[in-house]
Amino acid sequence: MKALPIFVVVLLVASPVLAAANPGGVAGEAAALSGATPAQLEPSSNDTIRTLDIEDESLVRSRVETEYVDLGPSLDFASLRAVGQIQTRASVERIESVDDVSSRSQLILGELNTVEQRAIALQSAQQSVITQFNAGELSARELLVELARIDTEARDLETRRVALRELAQETPDFSVDSGRLAALERELDTFTGPVRSHAADVISGKAEPTRFSARTSQSGVVLSAVADDTYIREVYRSDLRDRDRSGLSPTVALDTVAENYPEVWASRATQNGADVVGAGNSYLVRINHDRGQLYAYVDSGSRQVFKESQIRPLESVSNGTPATEVKDGLELTVYRTYPGGPLRIQLNESASGDPIDANVTIGVEANQESTFLGRTGPDGTIWTVSPSSTYSITVIRGNAAVVLTTAPTAVPALATNTTETNTTETVLPPTQSALSASAA
The missing domain is CATH 2.60.40.1940 (Immunoglobulin-like)
Incomplete structure (x- = not known):
């Protein structure tokens, strides 16, 4: 098994409110960025909201389809959630039944290792789904169903990760490295997103039928939809990751997002600002801006944005x-x-x-x-x-x-997404440089 990285930092930028935000993966996008909502903010004069996407030359397949409730997958989702809850309860009860500290510690580490192994298995499962869709072996509906299944399991594994963290904290003379736990949380983030979650709700009958867009490359996927008067979008590009290198600092991660999304950065809510949560091989930068929320993931090896989630109320979307x-x-x-x-x-x-x-x-x-x-x-x-x-x-x-x-217009691509390695960290302007860091 490839070891997960062990470094985690939380960096705050003029953001006392976001210091308290701690969502369980991308499931908490809107809730995590609490405080002033986009409707309460002055709109930006710039219509451009840049986005991570798949280049035309790399696009393999694209579809836009309306999805409806589907009993079969709906039952599968319910079963997955039930099994996940049972497994988590069983793990917790097994650990709590042991009084010996040494044995209890070994059980916690064993369960944590199991979650890490499943996270690695989900990587293969996600790539397999993309490959099958590209080959025409899966329809757009089946692609969404499979990605929603992966999303469901990832969220269940995150629940178990949190339970194991709490059990470790309750065990005398024992601790699990916080960086390991945070790295696992970031890894599980890779498999969740607002569009996948909404697809599961639609298929399960919890949400109205929705028209979804799906675009894929050999190893990437872009999903988007309009739901509940909100535009939601998520992108994952594994080709922009370099797991063999690390060493990115949280300041550089923050600078990378500021450079790639200049309009979003300039219009971020001053009372909420932005924050960055790091875990060795990747950093999550969260920004609440005047037209929605942005979650951008920066890979430590490639120093590029490799994953993105955007949530934008339709009232904040420009006419185009x-x-x-x-x-x-x-x-x-x-x-x-x-x-x-x-x-x-x-x-x-x-x-x-x-x-x-x-x-x-x-x-x-x-x-x-x-x-x-x-x-x-x-x-x-x-x-x-x-x-x-x-x-x-x-x-x-x-x-x-x-x-x-x-015909559609050109994608408002990221301003820069380079693989060049910088040995000198970018210094932020004076209004952004009052930074403080603490261990998560």
Whole structure:
């Protein structure tokens, strides 16, 4: 088994509120960044929110599909959670039943080793799912189901990790290195995300049917969706990791995110700022900004952002690049966005400008399929996620119809994502340099 790294640091940047935040992986994205919500903040004047993505030349497959409740996988998720809870309870009871400190310590270490082994197995499982999807052996729905299963197990393993940490703290004259525990937490983060979690809720019937975007490379995956008036996105790029090297400092990790997401960094909430949690082979930088939340993971070896989660309320999303078609008294405007990005469709009367409530369908040129999106509603607006290729939006209202064919825009890529090794750490500007570090 490859040893997990043992170093952990929490670095705070003008962030007394975030010092208390400690989410259990990406499951706690929105909750962890408590305090002022995006709606309470002044919007940024810059429309760009950069994002990690898959380059066009590396893209293997992309799909956008609506997913619904599915009884089979739903039962699987319930079974996974039940088994995970039973195994955790059994582990805790087995350890608590032993009075001998030496034996109890060995049991804790053995259980912790089991969780670490499962984390490594999840790496292989995730890569296998991506490979099968790329080969056409899995549909987009099956890809989401499998990634949601991995997400579910990772969250259960995180619960067990926390229980083992508490048992270690309660054991006299015994301790587990905090860096080892934190490194395991970061590793389990790799397999969780807001889109996977929402997919599990949709498939289990806990959330409304949702249209998901899935884009893959040979070893990476990008998932996004619009759910509960929020745009959620997660990206994982294993090709941007270098596990054979380490030594990155938390300051450099923070600088890396500031350089890659300059607009987000500039618009971060001053009362919440940003924080970085490190564990040897990777660092998680969390930022609450005026248009949502960003979770960026920096690899210690490559010094690149290799994973990202974004949560953005639709009210904070800019309109994008408009394309308009007018016919039969209908004015259809599509605010174009990048592949998998938040896509707004607006329907109005061409003469009066009044919004129109009507059915909307979308067809992707690549596969000649047309899918019903829903109704625009009283405000004439409907949101979805953008396909990766040319697509057509169709609206029919009585004898009137309008069709608009357009294409996605370019991805607002990270400002810099270089593998160059810097021996000198970047010095932050004076307003950002009042840093304090403490062991987690």
